[in-house]
Amino acid sequence: MSDQPNLDYKIVLLGDSSVGKSSLVFRLSKNRFCENLEPTIGGLCVIQNIEIGESEVKLKIWDTAGQERFHSLTPLYYRGAKGAIIVYDITNSESYKRATDWILELRENGEQDAKIVLVGNKIDLERKVVEDTTAQKFADKNDLHFFTTSAKTGEGVNQVFFVLAQLISQMNISNNENKNNISEYLKNHSLQNKNNNLNTVDLQTKKSKKKNKNCC
Numbered sequence: 001m002s003d004q005p006n007l008d009y010k011i012v013l014l015g016d017s018s019v020g021k022s023s024l025v026f027r028l029s030k031n032r033f034c035e036n037l038e039p040t041i042g043g044l045c046v047i048q049n050i051e052i053g054e055s056e057v058k059l060k061i062w063d064t065a066g067q068e069r070f071h072s073l074t075p076l077y078y079r080g081a082k083g084a085i086i087v088y089d090i091t092n093s094e095s096y097k098r099a100t101d102w103i104l105e106l107r108e109n110g111e112q113d114a115k116i117v118l119v120g121n122k123i124d125l126e127r128k129v130v131e132d133t134t135a136q137k138f139a140d141k142n143d144l145h146f147f148t149t150s151a152k153t154g155e156g157v158n159q160v161f162f163v164l165a166q167l168i169s170q171m172n173i174s175n176n177e178n179k180n181n182i183s184e185y186l187k188n189h190s191l192q193n194k195n196n197n198l199n200t201v202d203l204q205t206k207k208s209k210k211k212n213k214n215c216c
Contacts, residue, residue, distance in 0.1 A: 008057075008060070009057060009058070009060065009082045009083060009168050009169075010059075010062065010080050011060070011061055011082065011085065011168075012064060012083075012084050013061065013084075014087070015088055015095065016089075016092075016095040019089040019121055020089065020121040021064070021085075024119070024149065024151045024160070025044075027157045029048055031154065033152045045062050046063065047060055050165050057168075057169060061161075062077045062081070075105065075109040078110035080111065081114055082115065082171075083114055083165075084114055084115070085117050085164065086102050086103055086119065087119045088118075088121070088130065088135075089121055089122050090120045090121065090128045091127045091128060091130075092129070092130075093130055096120075099118060099138075115164060115167040116142075116144050117144060117145045117167075118135060118138070118145070118147070119146075119147050119148070119149055120146075120148045121148075121150070122151075123148045123156070124155070145163060145167070147159060
């Protein structure tokens with residue numbers, strides 16, 4: 001690890017209630033799946049450290065509530081967010097349609113240069129109603145990166161956060177070598193995801209040793 005300072009980025013997870021936002025964060029941080037996670041109230045922050053080349057990126061991941069009664073609070077979490085993950089349920093067409101609203105709201109109220117990733121979750125279920133090709137076309141049209149995931153099995157989850165961290169770092173890191181490493185990774189991996197051929201990435205994550213209730 002080099003002596004360069006750690007990179008500290010805030011990201012937000014957006015999407016309707018029950019699409020699996022909390023489960024994705026739980027899978028990333030604990031590598032576990034819980035069938036009965038309590039609905040998020042307002043917002044919950046989880047810190048995850050990810051190593052990208054010689055850099056350690058600290059992600060402050062804000063998991064926001066999807067229930068309508070908390071919707072007025074959600075824009076508060078957009079401030080300072082360098083990245084966002086818009087999640088929909090592949091078995092729920094309404095949650096996919098609402099992704100447009102979440103993206104529009106984020107772009108109106110959030111950081112203008114925030115990197116956005118679209119995620120179709122619950123690919124472990126067979127009753128898919130939103131086709132990947134449809135979502136991919138939407139992502140291409142709106143300059144988004146698209147992934148499909150299963151918080152239950154873990155498929156695709158690491159890639160989402162890893163690639164988003166790299167996209168943000170590529171935008172912010174001035175070191176040319178790191179930029180080249182990130183660009184090469186994205187060329188060889190994230191583009192493959194458009195054809196749903198992306199395999200598990202060797203993702204190095206570390207839990208934050210500090211416990212600070214007001215960390216974010």
